[in-house]
Amino acid sequence: MKNIYILLTLAAFIIVPTGISNAQELVVNGDLELWDDPNNPTSWDNAESISQATTPIHGGTYSAGHTSSDSGTQDFQQNISSIVGGANYTISYYFLDNVTDAKTRIWSYWLDGTSTIPDHAAELRPGTYSSDNPDWQLFTVALTAPANANGFRFEVRVYHEDNNTGGLVYYDDFSFMAAGITPEPSNYPTGFDALAMGISINLAWTDAIGGQLPNAYLILASTEDNITAPVDGTAVADDVDLSDGSGALNISYGVEQCTFFDLESNTPYYFKIFPYTNGGADIDYKNDGTPPASTATTADVTIIESENFNDGWGNWSRVSVSGEQVWEIDDE
Incomplete structure (x- = not known):
């Protein structure tokens, strides 16, 4: 009986509930510790006016400095694949803005292939900017991916402030975390x-x-x-x-x-x-x-001609009405 008791105890330890999954980080090099050169962090797709920084840092050895420019908005971006529509994700990063000649904000999109999806505009493309603060600030939001999403464009931007340029804001510890599996919905609509x-x-x-x-x-x-x-x-x-x-x-x-x-x-x-x-x-x-x-x-109608123009002009011909013609109404 003692041996049986031990086997049962071990079995109790290895039985875990089904349907539980560990969270998964989807940003590559989100801590900005790897750099191809002083202006291009590894695995980031677009790095306009980005520079490697050793101070200030939020964690590790490096952060990324983002310089405002009189040429307009400067982008810092990584495209993330393998997004699952309907799954839950937590999006976060740290930023530091303590200058009067630069400001920043997130400007990100869910993707369906290469097409952007407008969902969650208030959270991902806010109308407000950062404000000066000597401390690192955390941006974080938990969202459910739209049903047709299969990617995410993680982008932050820097802007000049009051027409002053050349200021630096800093970023560190980007994260796009896939949440664990959630249970079946409780009810029908x-x-x-x-x-x-x-x-x-x-x-x-x-x-x-x-x-x-x-x-x-x-x-x-x-x-x-x-x-x-x-x-x-x-x-x-x-x-x-x-x-x-x-x-x-x-x-x-x-x-x-x-x-x-x-x-x-x-x-x-x-x-x-x-x-x-x-x-x-x-x-x-x-x-x-x-x-x-x-x-x-559906209505009992006779369809004479149907064309949704999704794949071209179909049986229709294009006609240009531009020019100097004079158009008149014939009411006879």
Whole structure:
């Protein structure tokens, strides 16, 4: 019995709850300890008017000085990949501004490929600047990546102050930390409603509430009443082409609406909405119970010509109306 007791005790120590993940740092050389040369820290993509500094420092041996210029805004930037839409991240860095001829602020974007995403403008592109202070200041914010984000442009800027230039602000210890995995959302959203507008259907809902809020929602669409719940660990990509009878959209928490366009006329469409946390292989849907569902039928219209111009001009021809022509109204 003594041996059995020891084995059971060891087993108790190695059993850990599933669904817990360590945080992961995504900024490379965020502590600015590695430099290719005195003006270019290693792994940073853009370093305008940046210089290596040994004092002041927040940690380690080096910081980065950023000099204001009369030629305009100067950028310091690193593009981060492997962002997961719907996942939680903490963004932070230290700055020191104690001069009257320079000021700084963050000016960052979520990315979808190379395209910027406008979400979180107040946090990532504020309207205010730094103010003079002899001490290091911490910028930090926790955000949920938009559902369509797969990258992040971590950028800070320096500006001249009151037309005075040549001042230095300093940065150190940049961090972009992926948070641990969060549990499944506590509840479904409410008031899920579909409304046909011609051959488009608008969907609206009220965000879910409860102990664990979702990061985003998956809306599934079908021309048949046969929608099945998504599977945990398998993310579903956006599919806005319902010509094959099914589609999907991922919508961030807080948006509370979306639209499916260019649908077949006089056709019923069925929809279900599933809140989720995390993303990628860690995505965790609320897929138990009865998900909210709605249906709407598009207008009974005859479409003579349809062209969304997404892939060119289609059957349309470009006509220029510039010139000295005189245009008149013929009311006969």
